[in-house]
Amino acid sequence: MNKILKGMRVVEGSAFVAVPLAGMTLAQMGAEVIRFDRLEGGLDYGRWPLAPDGQSLFWAGLNKGKKSVAVNMRSREGRELISRIITAPGPDAGMFLTNLRVRGWMDYATLSKKRKDLVMVSLLGDREGRPQVDYTVNPAIGVPHMTGPEGHADPVASALPAWDLIAGNLAVSSLLAAERHRLRHGAGQEVVLTLKDVAAATMAHLGLVGDVHVNDNERAKSGNALYGAYGQDFVCACGGRVMVIGLTQRQWEGLVKATGTGDQMKLLAKRHNVDMSDEGVRWTLRHEITAILAPWFAERRIEDFAGDFNAMGLTWSVFRSTREAVREDPDFSEANPMFSMIEQPGIGRFPVPGHPAAFGSHGRVRPAPAPALGANTEEVLGDVARLSDTEISRLFDDGIVASPDHRKKSAA
């Protein structure tokens, strides 16, 4: 195994989606990521979806390739152990990712006394220190108001925790930027992100804050239409639904050509005295464009035009449920080099993805399963915290730390 961040060590204390994803992304690039948890598992140890035996598929998914240390954080000794692991020496160590809002022993001021060049990336809820999760940030910044069928009265929240996923990825790049700075200047630092700020900044990056200030605009729901140009879903004769895109001029011309609707589109443009090569015009006239295209799709099964659409290089796709996608789309199988069949102990064998990027220098690396809770406790106490075997045994005996083996023993 030879991965791009090999040699880097990051300690993670986290729950939910964003920070576990950040740690896992680093682990999948080859960093040694040590996750610590309470003896009974963290806040998300039992999060749905679950496997039949009750183990969390969610937890397994977000903790792949990490090392796990289980520590009684209520004890002073347990807290000292964690500090020691976070601040352990090594030029490529001394990095800490967290969204646990633990004041005192786990904050930057305290930890950086033990290791001056510590890099700590903290994800908080909002800048006032209030707790926020994806499900509260998203309603507060307005995406549910612009999502859903045209004219639908109520806000519709997406099932995807997009802000968590974006924040987790920002935590990764922020940590790498801070480590780069440390390498050059020797100085560590705390980097603070909030979920709310990630969402607010992103909305602004997309032009939505300017749109309010400059145009006093309120973006309305527009169903599954692509905003600002042309893109629409259509139901076909087979009952399947496709999404077709006419965003760029090339995509638009391809779509018109493939459906043989050029004359009708010309008439439409003439009637409104507009130039359909202006993408905004396509957006404004989207309902009339859709009315022209809908019969074409309604008369055809997807298999009737799929080959032509692909041969013409159209940008389009078929709507599938996740179950259908996982069952039918080779991109979710080992046909895709990103996926490998992995045995996740206690859950089963299924295709598991590595890091989405293919790094030319290293090639694809087979993903590692998630650890059992505390699987690496003994190893990390020895190799990282540098405790003696005697000290480690005492910590297990005193119930300050646990591992799958030792837990069984003490329960017996």
Place this chain on the structure above:
Amino acid sequence: MNKILKGMRVVEGSAFVAVPLAGMTLAQMGAEVIRFDRLEGGLDYGRWPLAPDGQSLFWAGLNKGKKSVAVNMRSREGRELISRIITAPGPDAGMFLTNLRVRGWMDYATLSKKRKDLVMVSLLGDREGRPQVDYTVNPAIGVPHMTGPEGHADPVASALPAWDLIAGNLAVSSLLAAERHRLRHGAGQEVVLTLKDVAAATMAHLGLVGDVHVNDNERAKSGNALYGAYGQDFVCACGGRVMVIGLTQRQWEGLVKATGTGDQMKLLAKRHNVDMSDEGVRWTLRHEITAILAPWFAERRIEDFAGDFNAMGLTWSVFRSTREAVREDPDFSEANPMFSMIEQPGIGRFPVPGHPAAFGSHGRVRPAPAPALGANTEEVLGDVARLSDTEISRLFDDGIVASPDHRKKSAA
């Protein structure tokens, strides 16, 4: 100005959301990001939303703080200039971010002949080389099937291009990881990401691929409910709508206490003979829990309980449209140190965010506006491509390159 990636130079050739966002994120951490475009602007130069004079708020939002070079890419000389800018010497230069599918002169094999240690991050549509955009990837992986009101027949796509945003952030961390590798080992490389793989991997990370393989489960639409535990939206007496979260035990107990519904929840648990401290039980019983809580919210205005909810540390928020959020929420104003009032030439003055992370070593940096198309052509041709003034003048005269000044001149 003193930012964490100061000194790094990245060249960007891009359109749409993901790669422009990646370049901008690097620019907002202090990197010199040089974006090149066709003389008339790239594919997204006129993307909605637009300012009243037709300038794109979208483009301005995603290109903040970059340098802009306008080049005629149809000419051999223009293409050579771009290669020269991408592969210009310098230990912290020689990095290229792109999603333009240009074969030949712009691919890694060709460019890396001019600079052996080039780091190039390419974002493609899918691994088969087919074009894909957020609007086609999302239907194909199933999120619209699980989004929307319970029982709603049709798929509902979110208005947020989440996959683009995630892919853009992955491009940033992939570039930083590859640069770190180059710093240590001297070797450049190509890093390839596809939008479809980013989506497929992320769905798997969340446990959704395992859920199909292990449980043969199809996640159904559940409206605005938080999946797997308790979280729900409620309409209040004032007509406002709130989202309240009972995900962790602490959040759940707080919600029950704040609404005084403890006795009813106990009866509900007794009736089903379940333990409500199991978050999955709260998910299974969510409709009955909601029926208990709904009257409480229906009888109260948001202002009646907002203070108490905050004092008790509940995790909750108010649904707002983006317009309401931008107008009413101080997090979208200069009260939030992430935002500064910026004059975006040709568009106006409005609050603009910097990078969401606060880096302890550098503090917040005021964001820079987006450049005018070609604003830095002359500077980059001199400082980066190292052309003489005479050569630069000829390129302008021959229409190989342009800048706002020179464009006016030649039009006159």
